[in-house]
Amino acid sequence: MTPDLMKKIKPSVKAARLSDIYQFSEKIADIPGLINLTLGEPDFPTPRHVKDAAIAAINADQSHYTATRGLLETRTAAAQFLRNKYQLDYDPTTQVVITNGVTEAMYVALETFVNPQDEILMPTPAFPVYDSLLELNEARLVEINTANDQFQLTPARLQTELAAHPKAKAIILNFPANPTGVSYCRKQVQELAAVLAKTDLLVISDEIYSELTYDQTHTSIAEFIPAQTLLFNGLSKSHAMTGWRIGVVAGPADIMTEIAKVHELISTSVMTAAQIAAAAAFRDGEDDAAQMRVEYERRRDYLHMALNDLGFANQLPQGAFYLFAKIPQQFNQNSYEFCLEVARKARVGLIPGSSFGAGGEGYVRISYATSQAKLEEAVARLKAYVNG
Numbered sequence: 001m002t003p004d005l006m007k008k009i010k011p012s013v014k015a016a017r018l019s020d021i022y023q024f025s026e027k028i029a030d031i032p033g034l035i036n037l038t039l040g041e042p043d044f045p046t047p048r049h050v051k052d053a054a055i056a057a058i059n060a061d062q063s064h065y066t067a068t069r070g071l072l073e074t075r076t077a078a079a080q081f082l083r084n085k086y087q088l089d090y091d092p093t094t095q096v097v098i099t100n101g102v103t104e105a106m107y108v109a110l111e112t113f114v115n116p117q118d119e120i121l122m123p124t125p126a127f128p129v130y131d132s133l134l135e136l137n138e139a140r141l142v143e144i145n146t147a148n149d150q151f152q153l154t155p156a157r158l159q160t161e162l163a164a165h166p167k168a169k170a171i172i173l174n175f176p177a178n179p180t181g182v183s184y185c186r187k188q189v190q191e192l193a194a195v196l197a198k199t200d201l202l203v204i205s206d207e208i209y210s211e212l213t214y215d216q217t218h219t220s221i222a223e224f225i226p227a228q229t230l231l232f233n234g235l236s237k238s239h240a241m242t243g244w245r246i247g248v249v250a251g252p253a254d255i256m257t258e259i260a261k262v263h264e265l266i267s268t269s270v271m272t273a274a275q276i277a278a279a280a281a282f283r284d285g286e287d288d289a290a291q292m293r294v295e296y297e298r299r300r301d302y303l304h305m306a307l308n309d310l311g312f313a314n315q316l317p318q319g320a321f322y323l324f325a326k327i328p329q330q331f332n333q334n335s336y337e338f339c340l341e342v343a344r345k346a347r348v349g350l351i352p353g354s355s356f357g358a359g360g361e362g363y364v365r366i367s368y369a370t371s372q373a374k375l376e377e378a379v380a381r382l383k384a385y386v387n388g
């Protein structure tokens with residue numbers, strides 16, 4: 001008898017949905033000549049000095065487990081980076097853990113804090129992995145649809161949601177945001193922090209795009225409410241290191257002891273050579289993002305104007321490398337069907353806004369982490385499609 005192992009799978013795992021982003025990208029990947037603007041993958045190489053540090057580490061046989069929290073050298077460099085850039089004060093020995101990307105940090109944090117039925121607040125549209133992880137933990141996501149507030153969470157709205165959900169355990173924030181590119185100025189961050197400071201909420205703040213902030217400097221919410229914040233950052237976006245899998249989670253020391261426990265059970269430690277490369281990135285590459293930022297900003301300005309001209313209304317992103325645009329009125333407002341048609345007929349790959357939760361339908365996400373030449377060709381194709 002062959003046992004039906006599928007029946008033994010945990011219902012929470014069966015129920016958890018993977019992000020539509022990858023599914024949709026794969027679905028359209030085979031379309032010949034497609035210009036793919038779907039993925040949040042920097043199109044720059046990892047900086048030379050970072051690669052050299054990893055190569056030297058491998059050649060020096062740095063091939064053993066490290067401390068679970070990460071090499072002290074890496075944690076120290078990460079803490080120094082956060083201090084220099086964002087005025088954050090974390091002790092590398094007790095308050096920082098190096099993870100396999102922010103993705104692992106997210107998993108560890110939710111595993112550490114979230115029980116079935118817990119209510120977790122999150123402004124949407126949002127990075128869909130959070131929703132999937134909450135499903136896996138059988139928690140209840142409370143979506144705060146920000147579509148009518150220019151995709152920003154306002155202090156007043158936050159207060160309303162807190163009053164409506166007095167038992168909420170945590171709020172997940174992400175700024176600069178995927179998929180909208182929205183961020184907050186210092187005053188706005190301070191005002192949100194002031195509201196949250198009056199609650200006992202855990203604040204999970206995913207600031208992975210902090211270095212890709214345009215027109216203003218990034219302010220971390222951890223600067224104002226460190227005692228209730230778990231801060232996520234990493235090297236995937238700032239240093240074009242998605243494949244190296246380096247994330248940083250920082251927070252109060254007692255909380256980090258529990259986080260480190262779960263991290264140890266999941267992965268023991270992050271690959272040693274990657275950690276040594278990460279130390280080089282944080283320590284010697286503090287401004288590695290600067291050149292990339294200039295290029296992203298140029299593309300952002302181009303795409304913002306070009307798409308508005310075509311009728312894809314969109315606001316100027318303040319960070320990250322995505323633009324969230326309204327599907328022109330004359331087209332099917334079902335974003336999945338619209339993106340499928342655009343992929344097939346215009347040969348341009350966009351992500352349906354519906355992938356990002358409440359407030360996303362009727363929009364598309366466009367990644368400008370691709371060359372200017374490809375963006376111009378994509379705009380030309382969209383123009384022909386819109387006018388055709």
Ligand SMILES: Cc1ncc(COP(=O)(O)O)c(C=O)c1O
Pocket residue numbers: 040100101102103104127174177178206208234235236242245246247
């Ligand atoms: C908001 C956000 N958080 C986290 C991640 C994942 O980052 P990492 O590569 O560090 O796992 C991404 C990647 O797209 C993201 O957009």
